[in-house]
Amino acid sequence: MSEGRLPQASPTNALSRSVAWVLQVGTGVAITLITAGLAWLAATGEQGDPDHFAVPPAALTRLEGLVTADGLLNLGLLVLMAVPVICVAIGAVWYARKRAWLYSLMIIGALLILALAVLGSR
Amino acid sequence: MLVSLLLLALAGLITGALGAMLGVGGGFILVPMLTVLYGVPIHSAVAAGQIGVIATSTVATVHYLKQDLVHLHLAYGLLFAATVGAAIGALVGSRLDERILAGIFGMVLAWVALRMIRGQNIPDDPDATVATCRPVHWWVGQAGALFGGTLGGLLGIGGGVVNVPLLCMGMRVPLRLAGATSIFLVGITGASAAAVYYSRGYTDLIVCGATVLGAFAGSWIGARLASRIQSSYLRIAFGVVAAYTGITMIVRAVGPSL
Secondary structure (H helix, E strand, O other): OOHHHOOOOOOOOHHHHHHHHHHHHHHHHHHHHHHHHHHHHHHHOOOOOOOOEOOOHHHHHOHHHHOOHHHHHHHHHHHHHHHHHHHHHHHHHHHHHOOOHHHHHHHHHHHHHHHHHHHHOO | OHHHHHHHHHHHHHHHHHHHHHOOOOHHHHHHHHHHHOOOOHHHHHHHHHHHHHHHHHHHHHHHHHOOOOOHHHHHHHHHHHHHHHHHHHHHHHHOOHHHHHHHHHHHHHHHHHHHHHOOOOOOOOOOOOOOOOOOOHHHHHHHHHHHHHHHHHHOOOOHHHHHHHHHHHOOOOHHHHHHHHHHHHHHHHHHHHHHHHHOOOOEHHHHHHHHHHHHHHHHHHHHHHHHOOHHHHHHHHHHHHHHHHHHHHHHHHOOOO
């Protein structure tokens, strides 16, 4: 695979803009949720509770699980973890639209390996 | 409660600033800080370290993208080799002698550190951008990413300390671009590792939340500082980080097994 055969990334291209947008929005949402969760904890003084560990994401689908300090923190961290994965997916789509199939397949392969690593760790 | 949160945020801030400046994740700073200074259990500290890497990566990448310093094309191109390498490392890890690997990798890093500090054959164009950068030795990059990923999977070290010298020395990418491209890559690999720790229930929400907020702020500061600092200082600082990691690996190779 030669560098010259593939579409070049430049500061003005759609890929850079899309990745930057996802990173900015994702970071903003994560900061908001995490700050709200920590402020809630600090305000209610739950520091004595040792059980502030992450819960399965399914627990966040119920409103009573979500609208708590831990729920907001959980959701904020999940959003943050999802952001780089979305950036990878955007790369796969962008290269597919440019018909750089090998590149696109390589990125999809990387995504699958990352997903398998997470699933295999359970 | 507030003091604890601020102390954790401070640890994240220091890590985020250094990570964003040098293109490394910073787990090698944050994990010892959390375990030794704050008494956080090791698994929770590593989980916080991995999530901190993502926070550092997201904020710094946005800044570097605006400056046209993140070579996305190169990053996406190396991602597959790096993830395959990490998978190989995880699969064969139990069959290989970790001490020999740590020793070899430690010596390689010591060599990298020496070259970085001396500035030997390091591309160092302060005005370089993605538009002007022409990476060479594509297959060297792929092989290096595969090897680096494998070592990372075997030895549990972050990607930045491998990515930056690989891009810089192996593919002739100027140092600032190498650091910026690396910080984007470590965010992706960090997300995978963080998800593993999350699914295993090691993610302490308070520790992670506070350190992540600190890392966001630190990364914002670090990315802007990196643009103002002479690249020779960044190169020397990276050399010190590589030397520290190399010595840690050599100690792991020759020290008593735990």
